Amino acid sequence: MKTLALLATILTGAxxxxxxxxxxxxxxxxSPPNRHLSTYYIEQAxxxxxxxxxxxxxxxxxxxxxxxxxxxxxxCAGMGVxxxxxxxDS
Amino acid sequence: MKSLQAxxxxxxxxxxxxxxxxxxxxxxxxxxGLYVIVHGHYSPGGGFQxxxxxxxxxxxxxxxxxxxxxxxxxxxxxxxxxxxxxxxxFAGIATLCALLGGYFLDYSILTRLLPIDPIEWRSLGIFxxxxxxxLGVMCIMLSLxxxxxxxxQMEEGL
Numbered sequence: 001m002k003t004l005a006l007l008a009t010i011l012t013g014a015x016x017x018x019x020x021x022x023x024x025x026x027x028x029x030x031s032p033p034n035r036h037l038s039t040y041y042i043e044q045a046x047x048x049x050x051x052x053x054x055x056x057x058x059x060x061x062x063x064x065x066x067x068x069x070x071x072x073x074x075x076c077a078g079m080g081v082x083x084x085x086x087x088x089d090s
Numbered sequence: 091m092k093s094l095q096a097x098x099x100x101x102x103x104x105x106x107x108x109x110x111x112x113x114x115x116x117x118x119x120x121x122x123g124l125y126v127i128v129h130g131h132y133s134p135g136g137g138f139q140x141x142x143x144x145x146x147x148x149x150x151x152x153x154x155x156x157x158x159x160x161x162x163x164x165x166x167x168x169x170x171x172x173x174x175x176x177x178x179x180f181a182g183i184a185t186l187c188a189l190l191g192g193y194f195l196d197y198s199i200l201t202r203l204l205p206i207d208p209i210e211w212r213s214l215g216i217f218x219x220x221x222x223x224x225l226g227v228m229c230i231m232l233s234l235x236x237x238x239x240x241x242x243q244m245e246e247g248l
Contacts, residue, residue, distance in 0.1 A: 048209065050212065051131045051212075051216060053133065055136075056131055056216060061197065061212055061215070061216055064219070067223065068181065068219075071176070071180055071226050072177060075230060077230065078233050081237045081238070082237060085237040085238070086237055086244065087242045087244075088243060
């Protein structure tokens with residue numbers, strides 16, 4: 001069973017590493033995300049949200065799902081630790 | 091070395107300098123945590139960072155004093171309620187947007203609740219959501235420390 005789990009982990013890791021080969025080159029100004037998304041956010045984000053900090057505007061508004069489930073991940077971690085460890089009545 | 095361990099086990103490890111420093115600095119750490127949360131619109135920061143600062147202030151109390159002291163300042167029940175409401179604030183605002191007829195997490199539709207500029211609502215919505223994130227992160231940080239440090243007994247920690 002352990003060998004199987006190790007094999008599955010290595011296989012998944014290999015597939016993920018293979019997938020990174022198709023990423024756009026790092027810092028390439030001509031890559032698709034830099035030509036469409038980045039320019040749109042840089043030009044429109046302050047106009048559309050009135051938040052001068054682009055990072056906050058992106059995380060809180062355009063990428064709200066991501067931030068929400070980040071909080072849910074932390075929440076689940078806390079609840080998991082409570083479920084496993086806590087032994088007091090208080 | 092051995093006597094130091096014995097000292098710590100007998101609860102004689104309390105350090106006046108440490109405790110006084112913590113007592114004096116904790117309010118400022120909390121103030122800075124609130125500042126980081128509410129100033130996230132204009133400078134680096136936001137709910138996660140501010141929440142971690144607020145949680146660290148309580149962890150500092152638990153480290154310098156002991157675990158029951160930090161539980162007196164921040165009861166376990168309050169911690170659980172705030173942790174849940176933090177996550178609920180975020181999901182609730184997102185769902186409210188959907189219920190009011192807009193998209194999930196599209197804060198501009200909240201203008202039907204309070205008629206101000208939709209763009210201002212997007213800014214305000216981000217702030218409200220960050221408050222939820224801050225609350226949740228603060229409580230989960232502290233509860234993780236409590237459980238990890240005391241092995242779940244919640245009576246004495248490090």
